[in-house]
Amino acid sequence: MTEELELSKKTDNKYDYSNLGAGLLGYTLSQTANKTYQELLQENIFTTFIMTKTTTEKNQIKPFLVTGQNPEGIIVPYWDLGILAGAGVILSSAEAVSKFAIAQYNNENKELLLTRAKTSTVNEHMDIGLGWLIIKKQSGENWVWHNGVTGGYTSSLSIDTTNKNEIILLSNVSAFSLNMGNIDKLCFGLMETLERK
Numbered sequence: 001m002t003e004e005l006e007l008s009k010k011t012d013n014k015y016d017y018s019n020l021g022a023g024l025l026g027y028t029l030s031q032t033a034n035k036t037y038q039e040l041l042q043e044n045i046f047t048t049f050i051m052t053k054t055t056t057e058k059n060q061i062k063p064f065l066v067t068g069q070n071p072e073g074i075i076v077p078y079w080d081l082g083i084l085a086g087a088g089v090i091l092s093s094a095e096a097v098s099k100f101a102i103a104q105y106n107n108e109n110k111e112l113l114l115t116r117a118k119t120s121t122v123n124e125h126m127d128i129g130l131g132w133l134i135i136k137k138q139s140g141e142n143w144v145w146h147n148g149v150t151g152g153y154t155s156s157l158s159i160d161t162t163n164k165n166e167i168i169l170l171s172n173v174s175a176f177s178l179n180m181g182n183i184d185k186l187c188f189g190l191m192e193t194l195e196r197k
Contacts, residue, residue: 061091151176
C-alpha cells in the first residue's frame with residue numbers, strides 16, 4: 001500500500017533556491033510519466049532542440065567528457081545524483097547548449113516563454129522564473145541566467161533574448177574552488193561586452 005504525502009510550506013514571499021526542490025520535481029515528473037529522467041529530457045528537450053551528445057548518462061558520452069577537478073587540480077568523480085537527477089546531471093557541449101539558448105529567441109516556443117516569465121522577486125536587481133534567474137538591467141532589458149556547480153565542474157549561461165546574444169561557459173573548475181565565482185563574473189562581463197557593441 002502506498003501512503004500519500006502532502007507537502008506544504010508556509011511562505012514569507014522570499015526567494016529560496018532549492019536543489020532538493022529541483023531534484024524532487026524531476027523525480028515526480030519521472031514517476032508520473034513512468035519514464036526515466038533521461039527519457040523525459042530526450043523526448044521533450046534534447047530531440048526537440050537537436051541537442052546531440054547531450055544526456056544524463058555519463059557512459060553515453062564518456063569519450064568526450066572533460067574530467068572534473070577539485071581545487072587542487074586533482075581529478076574527482078562525476079557526481080551521480082541518483083533519484084535527484086533533476087537537480088543537475090545534464091552533460092552537454094557548448095554547441096548543444098547554444099541550440100537551447102537560440103531557441104529562447106523564438107517567442108513561438110510557448111513552453112520556453114513560460115519558463116522566462118517572472119514568478120517571484122529576488123531583489124531589486126533580480127526576479128525568478130521557472131528555473132531561470134532574470135537579471136534586470138538598467139537599460140530596461142532583461143537577461144535570463146543560470147549556473148551549475150558540482151565538485152568538479154562549474155557552468156554559467158546567460159541569454160539576452162531581446163538582442164539575441166548568449167554566453168555559455170562550461171568549465172572543470174570545482175564548486176569548492178576559491179575562483180569558482182569568476183566563472184559567473186566572466187559570463188556577465190562577456191555579456192556586457194556584447195551589449196556595448
